[in-house]
Amino acid sequence: MRVGNRVRSTAAALGIVVLASLGLLAVAAAPAGAQVTTPDTPCQFTVSPVTLPTGGGNVTVAGTAPGDAEVRIFANGVFKVSVRSDAIDGSWSVTFFLPATSEITVAIDDYPATGCGISPEQANQSRSTSSLPRTGGAHIESTVLLALAFVLVGAVLAVGGRRHDSVRGRRSRRS
DSSP, rough: OOHHHHHHHHHHHHHHHHHHHHHHHHHSSSSSSOOOTTTHHHEEEEEESSSOOTTTTTEEEEOOOSSEEEEEEEEEEEEEEEEEOTTOOOOEEEEEESOOOEEEEEEEESSSTOOOEHHHHHHHHTTTTTSOOOOOOHHHHHHHHHOOOOOOOOHHHHHHHHHHHHHTTTOOOOO
């Protein structure tokens, strides 16, 4: 193997490693979990378990709200507990005892115009089971754009490599 071919092969391998590393970095950074909230951040919550056994039990209510907001939880219209949402990502969670299955509602003191509703995932659970299960994805737009960018980069590299070989007269002619 000539030195020129060895250098070209090493450069190609190094290029592939760099592109793969950049791809992994882009995929890992795309769905950022900790996002700064604003007063427009939607307030959503989930309740687990949805129904309690006889005698009651512990209920966990968790969700998201605008950052650093006072979140108040009510059971059948009666105040039960209060918790403060995280200042950065707005997440919150609280567990408390209920003697029986109750309707849980959530209110935010610091943002009175912001309504707080059940998360779409939990709302879909309570609908009729006669329809097909609903599946969804998050960050689909950014993933598709990233995939298109990788296809474009790959096409440029493939066409550029072939053009370089044909200009230099090194491409073997096949019928």
